[in-house]
Amino acid sequence: GTGLDRLGGDSMFGELPSSGAISAAxxxxxxxxxxxxxAGAEQASSTGASLAKIAGRMDADEEEGARTFRGRQPE
Structure with a gap:
């Protein structure tokens, strides 16, 4: 038999857990x-949405800044 069969219940490992107990755990x-x-995925997707919003705002600010900068340039 296998080593586990030879151990028996009184071995140093005591009672080996049944497969039912293992599968329940x-x-x-x-x-x-x-x-x-x-829960993590839900949080990550809301964080992702927030980051996308922030990035969108940054892009809009950058475009606005470029427009006003070009507007101030002497021809």
Whole structure:
């Protein structure tokens, strides 16, 4: 058999967790991670929207600045 079979319940590792317990813990972890990811994605998209707005304003300011600068240039 495998090394795990030979260990038995009284080994230094104590009781090995059942596959059911492992899969339950994994499901819990994955669903928690998914919630965190969704929250992060939501925050990232709103941050992205804010950055796009800021960049748009900067572009508009730059164009306005260039226009007024050209307007002040002596011909």
């Amino acid at each position: 994994l499901k819990k972890f994955v669903s928690g991670a998914r919630k965190e990811f969704d």
